[in-house]
Amino acid sequence: MIVCVCKSVSDRQIKACLEAGANSLEDLQIDLGVALCCGKCGPYVQEMLDGVPSCCGRGCGGACSSVDAGDTATQVVVMQELALAA
Ligand code: FES
Incomplete structure (x- = not known):
């Protein structure tokens, strides 16, 4: 499922990035470019981040x-x- 339409980033890409060690919105912005255009994906990306255990x-x-x-x-x-x- 595409999460960030602006950058064509899927939930799988975000999960893979989280599994590789990303642990903040800034990490995902740097690695995938999410939430840097219109920002509408930001809340969903943050929910995915919040679901990752420390x-x-x-x-x-x-x-x-x-x-x-x-x-x-x-x-x-x-x-x-x-x-x-x-
Ligand atoms: S949908 Fe992610 S920045 Fe626009």
Whole structure:
């Protein structure tokens, strides 16, 4: 689904950008150009951002926050599985 008509940016592109580590509207503006023309997509893009759990910032898409923060071994396994799946 196209989210930003002005720049022809889809929700999939935004999700991929978020999974790659973008965590602010400014990041998405720089990476994809969303919300820089008419701005009508801004609120929806912000909703997508708000739905992303805070996490390690390493592009895990929030998977790290689903494991015990103190369990480094589990986090490493999760990150390796995500890397293999990509
Ligand atoms: S629809 Fe995104 S800037 Fe216009």
